[in-house]
Amino acid sequence: MPLIKTPPPHGGKLVDRVVKKREIAEKMIAGCPTFELKPTTLPDGTPIRHVYREIMSVCYGFFSPVEGSMVQNELERVLNERRLLSEWIFPYPILFDVSEEDYKALNVKEGDRLLLMLKGQPFATIDIEEIYKIDPVDVATRTFGTPEKNPEVVREPFNDKHPGYVIYKMHNPVIIAGKYTIVNEPKFKEPFDRFWFPPAKCREVIKNEKKWRTVIAHQTRNVPHVGHEMLMKCAAYTGDIEPCNGILVNAIIGAKRRGDYPDEAILEGHEAVNKYGYIKPERHMVTFTFWDMRYGNPIESLLHGVIRQNMGCTHHMFGRDHAAVGEYYDIYATQILWSEGIPSFGFEAPPNEVDYGLKIIPQNMAEFWYCPVCQEIAYSESCGHTDAKQKFSGSFLRGMVAEGVFPPRVVMRPEVYKQIVKWWKVYNYPFVNRRYLEMKNKELEIDLPAMEVPKA
Amino acid sequence: MPHYISVILDDERYEKIKGTPLEEKITYLFGGQLKSLIVEVPEEKSEKILKAFDKARIDSRGYIEDVPVAFRRAVFEEIAKAKSLDVIDKVLERLDDLVEAGKKEDEYIPPPEIE
Structure with a gap:
C-alpha cells in the first residue's frame, strides 16, 4: 500500500480572496x-447567523x-445534486x-461592485454577477431533505x-x-487569535x-x-503503516x-486536552472555522470534509449522530453517506469515490x-457488556455542569471543566443563551482597522 | 415506557441521605467516581415535565435531561424529605413555581467557586 500523502485542496487550488495591500484595496x-x-x-x-462568517x-x-455567493443555476445544482457548476461537490447554498x-x-445592478461594511468599517466587496429571488422556505426544505424525497436518511420533516x-x-x-473579496483584514480577539x-x-x-504526514480531523x-477524547485517540489509530501522525x-465557531x-470555552477546553497532556501537543492541534452551524448531519459532514481537506487533513473521523440535533436524520446518516452514498442527495457512491469528489478518507466510528x-x-463495537454501559451523555453532563457539580476526571478532565467555569464567570452563564448570542452578534470575534472609502 | 431522572449526589447531598435506606439505592457510575439516585417517572408524568420546560428532552438513555437546575434541586429536596425515591407527584405539585424559577435560569446561573 502506498503511503498516504496530503490531499490537494478541494477543486485543485485554495481560494485566496484577501487583499493585503492597502493601496490596492483602496483603489x-x-x-x-x-x-x-x-x-x-x-x-x-x-x-442566528452573520454572513460575515461565511465571507x-x-x-x-x-x-x-x-x-x-452562488448564482441561481449554481444554487439549483447544489440543492439538486450537491454539486457546483464546476462539477466539484459542495453541500450547502452559500448566499x-x-x-x-x-x-x-x-x-445596484449586475456588474456593480458593492462594498460590504462591518462594524462601520469597510470589510469586503461583492462583484455582482446576478441578482435573483428565492423562496427561503423552499431553499430550507430542499437543503436538508424530506422523508419522502430522501427516505434513506431523513426520518422526520424539518421544522422551526x-x-x-x-x-x-x-x-x-x-x-x-x-x-467576495476581503479588502480590510480583520484583527482577531482573544482567544480566537x-x-x-x-x-x-x-x-x-x-x-x-x-x-x-497523516492527519485526522475531529x-x-x-x-x-x-x-x-477517546474518539480522537482511537480514531487516530487509523492511518497507513502507522497511526495518523x-x-x-x-471547532465550528458562530451562532449556535x-x-x-x-x-471560547469550546476552543480553550480542547486546548486544555493537549496543554495538560491528555493528548500531547506534538500530536494535537486546535483550530476553528467560521460557520453558523446548520446541524445538517450528512450534509454538514460533507462541508466538514471540504473544510478539513482544504486544511490539509488526510482523514476525517465521523461519529454517530454527527453534527446533528433532534431526530430528523437517521443517527448513522453521515456514516451511510460515507460508506455507501445517499442517491437521493446525489451520491450513488461515497463522496470520496465519485468524480470531482473529496480525497479525504472517512473513518466512521461508533460510540x-x-x-x-x-x-x-470501552468501544461499543468491542464491548460485550451493552446492558451495563454508562454513556457519556452530553445533556447529562450539561445538567451536572449547571448544578455546579465538579465532574469526575473519568467523565471530564478537571482542566477542561475549569475552562467552562472561566467563561461562565465572564458571561454569567455556562451555555449559549439569548444574551450571549446578542453580545456575540454585536461584538463579533474580530475587529476591523479603520479605513477610509476614497471617492471615485 | 417509564423515563428516568438522575439526581447526582455531591458530598453535601450524600451527607443528607447517609444512613437512610436511600443509601442502598445509590447507583455508582464511572467506576464509583459519581454517585446518583435514579427516579423513575411514568410516561404520563414525564410528558407533563417535557411540556412545562421547553428545552427538556429525553436523551438516548431514556433520561429526562435539559431541565432547569431548580427542578433538579426540587427532586433532591423531596427525596431528602421523604427518604424515598417515590417523589415525582410531590415535585409536580411545585411545577408552576419551578417553571418560574426555570425562566430566571435562562439569564443567570451562579458559577461555582473553584480555583
Whole structure:
C-alpha cells in the first residue's frame, strides 16, 4: 500500500480572496455603494447567523473552490445534486441575501461592485454577477431533505425547531450573487487569535512545524468530555503503516443553539486536552472555522470534509449522530453517506469515490461508553457488556455542569471543566443563551482597522 | 415506557441521605467516581415535565435531561424529605413555581467557586 500523502485542496487550488495591500484595496473600493452587514435573526430578534462568517470562510479558502455567493443555476445544482457548476461537490447554498427594502435602497445592478461594511468599517466587496429571488422556505426544505424525497436518511420533516432549517428559512428573499473579496483584514480577539489557521497556513504548519504526514480531523461544537477524547485517540489509530501522525481539532465557531457551550470555552477546553497532556501537543492541534452551524448531519459532514481537506487533513473521523440535533436524520446518516452514498442527495457512491469528489478518507466510528465490567472506557463495537454501559451523555453532563457539580476526571478532565467555569464567570452563564448570542452578534470575534472609502 | 431522572449526589447531598435506606439505592457510575439516585417517572408524568420546560428532552438513555437546575434541586429536596425515591407527584405539585424559577435560569446561573 502506498503511503498516504496530503490531499490537494478541494477543486485543485485554495481560494485566496484577501487583499493585503492597502493601496490596492483602496483603489478597489473607491466610490463603491456601501451596505452594512446585518445578522439573520429570528422573528423575536435573536441573531442566528452573520454572513460575515461565511465571507471569511470563503475568502480564506475554507470553502474552496467556492468563491462567493452562488448564482441561481449554481444554487439549483447544489440543492439538486450537491454539486457546483464546476462539477466539484459542495453541500450547502452559500448566499448573500438582502431584504426587498434594502435591495431597493441599494439601487445596484449586475456588474456593480458593492462594498460590504462591518462594524462601520469597510470589510469586503461583492462583484455582482446576478441578482435573483428565492423562496427561503423552499431553499430550507430542499437543503436538508424530506422523508419522502430522501427516505434513506431523513426520518422526520424539518421544522422551526431545527436551527439550520430556520437559518435558511429566515434568509431574505433577494440574493446578490458574485465573488467576495476581503479588502480590510480583520484583527482577531482573544482567544480566537490563537486558533486561527486558515487553510494555507494550516497546511504550512502541518508540513513544516508539526511535520505530520497523516492527519485526522475531529469536528467539534462541544467542550470535550472523555468520550470525545477517546474518539480522537482511537480514531487516530487509523492511518497507513502507522497511526495518523496528528489530530486536527476544528471547532465550528458562530451562532449556535441555546444550551451549547460558548465558543471560547469550546476552543480553550480542547486546548486544555493537549496543554495538560491528555493528548500531547506534538500530536494535537486546535483550530476553528467560521460557520453558523446548520446541524445538517450528512450534509454538514460533507462541508466538514471540504473544510478539513482544504486544511490539509488526510482523514476525517465521523461519529454517530454527527453534527446533528433532534431526530430528523437517521443517527448513522453521515456514516451511510460515507460508506455507501445517499442517491437521493446525489451520491450513488461515497463522496470520496465519485468524480470531482473529496480525497479525504472517512473513518466512521461508533460510540464510547464507560463499562463497569471492563472497568474502562470501552468501544461499543468491542464491548460485550451493552446492558451495563454508562454513556457519556452530553445533556447529562450539561445538567451536572449547571448544578455546579465538579465532574469526575473519568467523565471530564478537571482542566477542561475549569475552562467552562472561566467563561461562565465572564458571561454569567455556562451555555449559549439569548444574551450571549446578542453580545456575540454585536461584538463579533474580530475587529476591523479603520479605513477610509476614497471617492471615485 | 417509564423515563428516568438522575439526581447526582455531591458530598453535601450524600451527607443528607447517609444512613437512610436511600443509601442502598445509590447507583455508582464511572467506576464509583459519581454517585446518583435514579427516579423513575411514568410516561404520563414525564410528558407533563417535557411540556412545562421547553428545552427538556429525553436523551438516548431514556433520561429526562435539559431541565432547569431548580427542578433538579426540587427532586433532591423531596427525596431528602421523604427518604424515598417515590417523589415525582410531590415535585409536580411545585411545577408552576419551578417553571418560574426555570425562566430566571435562562439569564443567570451562579458559577461555582473553584480555583
